[in-house]
Amino acid sequence: MSTYAAPLKDMQFVIEELVGLADITAMPVCSEVTADLVEAVLGEAGKFAAEVLDPLNRIGDRQGAQLANGKVTPPAGFAAAYKQFTEAGWNSLSGPTDFGGQGLPHIVAMAVQEMWNSANMAFCLCPMLTSGVIEALKLRGSPEQKKLFMGKLVTGEWSGTMNLTEPQAGSDLSAVRTQARPEGDHFRIKGTKIFITWGEHDMSQNIVHLVLARTPDAPEGVKGISLFIVPKFALNADGSPGGRNDVKCVSIEHKMGIHASPTCVMAYGEGEGAIGYMIGAENRGLETMFIMMNHARLGVGLEGVALAERAYQHALDYARTRVQGRAIGQKSGDRVTIINHPDVRRMLLTMKSQVEAMRALAYTASAALDKAHHHPDEAERKRNQAYVDLLIPIVKGWCTEQSIDVASTGMQIHGGMGFIEETGAAQYLRDARITAIYEGTTGIQAADLVGRKIGYEKGATAAVVIAQMRATAKALAGHAHADIAAQHAAFVRAVDALAAATQWVVDTFPKDPNAVAAVSVPYLKLWGIVAGGWLMARAAGIASVKLAAGGDPEFCKTKIATARFYIEHILPQAPALAEEVTGGAASVLAMSDAQF
Amino acid sequence: MKVLVGVKRVVDPNVKVRVKADGSGVETANIKMAINPFCEIAVEQAVRMKEAGIVTEILVVTVGLPQCQETLRTAMAMGADRGILVETDVDVQPLAVAKVMKAIIAKENPQLVIMGKQAVDNDCNQTGQMVAALMGWPQATHISKVEPAGDHAEVTREVDGGLETLTIKLPAVVTADLRLNEPRYVTLPNIMKAKKKPLEVIKPDALGVDVTPRLTTLKVVEPAKRGSGVKLADVAELVNKLKNEAKVI
């Protein structure tokens, strides 16, 4: 069984060199953040992830969360780990400083959360949901609500949940039916919510549910949904948890993966109605949710990166240990570890190169988010917000889909042993599968990409990014390092493919949105692959400069070689995907329902 | 009571070390480094004693490269109050470290010095004893317990075959063994606070200490790999091999 080791070198390289930590720390709000501090934070987080969370991952998978008499018990060790986690202050990493948070930039939280997710994604979902509630309070909470809830959520003494989905309202939230009836200074909530992650448990002293519901006179559809805070324990006058609110977990789902994370069916108001407080303006609940969703989607994309990394480490460990067969062409002599077999090496590199490309993309989006929030210059904030908006569906859609592929390749490296639960390779594949589904399926991400992020703005932001890619391409041509120069032609072909497909989307969207929708997922994938290639090419360039300047030779050479593999093995998919995008819509739409 | 803790930055014990191609030493460039595990236990002990109200100030000291500041920051994130780095790029050996410590003790007057029993890189297990010798202080090495009481301390040492209890006069030097405590995980707020704690950097010359190495490393090699195993005829042969060849029983 492999043990997790945080990929600190790559994380630091991406943060410091590729996305440019200096740009972040130059912003006044981040003045206390230094490279040393980031290194110390990542180092300690890596230790905690490896020593506390990772060993619980398999136990969590095997035991799962258990429901009995309305109480959910997490797997053995989880409650103690949660206590350690919150006492060590990790829950407060990016929380607002006025409420006891450390206020570290998103990019730092990103790397740390990658570690939590790699080590134990099911565990990590609990603090992740809490940070969603903190975000909602930050955006729309009244001063009174902030005072009541924020401090405890920042420390993690209380945890949070998101209650959107109902049995009839999944991807389409306009169908939400949960009722909120006003009563004095609060509301009474009645309805059933499903898929509520960590909806019930006893690791925290109170659970703050964010619930989408309709007030009695609300208009139909998305414009009639409001957002409510419903605490598990109603609050006493002094803000401390009092009696049990009218909300309970009536069942938990039996899932393919993330077994340790209880996915609850929550019943609100089986009695007189659960006490809830409206957050933000009436009927504007979905709007708030959508702002938060940016963070959440980036977070789920990161889960993809994290699981892919963990699956890679696991497969690498196995490939280095498992002895099977002789080297090709050798009839006798010692049998070799399977890492010596060329096809296994190819699989490992497919995993490694994509993990690094995914990390580079996700962290790039995260750094842009920091700048969009905190840059002193408004034009810069706007520019970065547009960049982030474009990248988020790509990070969410591509990194999660690739994580499934990467985890599957990890299993393949194990051969038959991988299909057996004992080796642990299967868990990463099972856990990864949900990431492409929740917080908006890949199809939803692709619709967001071709619609709001490309179609409505006629590809303006996309054009800026593609121009940056072309600038990188120029730098590749005639690069002093032969391995990098060799990547030029393939990279240019890929960028051309993305540009052509984007032009087609921009042209076709106004007149035939169905055609664009039919090929939106391959278009999203094309974006992911080319953007990943772009960042890998940039990384190789930076690595060659560092190498010449006496930087860590092993890391720099490996980065250049990994980028080369990506460009030669992954990037060639780009022209094929572009062909599918520009020429494949008709065949999708041509079939009648009956023909299926 | 003021406590001085000596710490060392070493190759992370989870990293498998490699010998440099020219055999001149072990590859340490670009390798993950960490606080020596026994030093971490020493720091933890000091912090616990401070939390218990026995200790009023914890000074943490290290000797070595500028990067050793990270090690001091780690110790300060655990709870040490301030740090001193005696900066040098010389391969400092235990005797030199002990002399540096002596010079700092003379300035700082701690009542107790806590160090790790040994560093997991060179495995010397010398420095604490040497500091005690140079100061003319009592020592207790490999301790699993220390309880200061007035002008002395009760200590329990891990010795071959069991435990030994001693009463030592203060000031004294003690060195930490594995069972003394289990170091805490550093908390995030304390990492942030550690950045603001005072860290002084001085040179050995300023202390009047000569840190020139006394031992010269002529070469380093990896031990011979395990050969392929052998099938034995009977139990008698097995016992013989285990006793005389493998020497494990």
Place this chain on the structure above:
Amino acid sequence: MAILVIAEHDNKQLKTGTTNTIAAAAKLGADISVLVAGHQCAEAAAAAGKVPGVTKVLVADAAHYVVPLAENMAALVVSIADKFTHILAPATGFGKNFMPRVAALLDVAQISDISGIESADTFVRPIYAGNVLATVQSKDKIKVITVRITAFDPSTAAAGTAGSENVAVVADSGLTQFKGHELTKSARPELSAARVIVSGGRGMGSGENFKILEALADKLGAAVGASRAAVDSGFVTNDYQVGQTGKIVAPELYIAVGISGAIQHLAGMKDSKVIVAINKDAEAPIFSVANYWLVEDLFKAVPELTAAL
């Protein structure tokens, strides 16, 4: 060349490490004095005189040497050090405690835990937990050395007849007071900390049969482990399991009994220094990682082994 070896003893007998250390000293030169510091330690001094290679026994007999406190030992050794070029002690808890103190008082380096001697000033010592061997040279006037006792075999030559003489006692430092000893209880060690592990697999047949492993383990001061197959078969509880999904161990000696050697098990113990496998299946994969193996019925071999130890 004059060598001083500090004897580890209990006032009656020499501890085994002392003879190994004398054997190491013999590789440096022929003039070997042994210091026996103790209280009413004539018997131990006489024993030292009989060790092959010893030319003289120095005796320091005083009440405050009844246990070897570092402060007193160091002061005593330093008081006679100027007559010697090399001072050696075993790298046991005994030697490790006071020898660095001796070195510091003499203003010389200590060479810790040597496993080889290249010349009078050049030694080999393991570093990084034995993963690397360093060859080091000392130019100090006196070499203060601790010796890895497993690296030097005691001489098998005829017993010596070295004479003894008393050396002046140094007054008790008074810095440290000995309170007492507490010997370790004989319970078996923890799996992950054990120096020796005896592990059983499905071949054990039943939980009852693990008793023969326990008997062997008690002889060796070993922990008892098991393969997943044995745990799954209900022979022993989960906390016994060694392997990928159980505990990862690397003891000095790992004895695998009735374990076929599934890859998951090998992953948990393959870093053990010496691996012994006992299995009646001559094709068992466990043999591929074993240093020594016996193709035998474990119910015969294990009791035999226990009896032979």
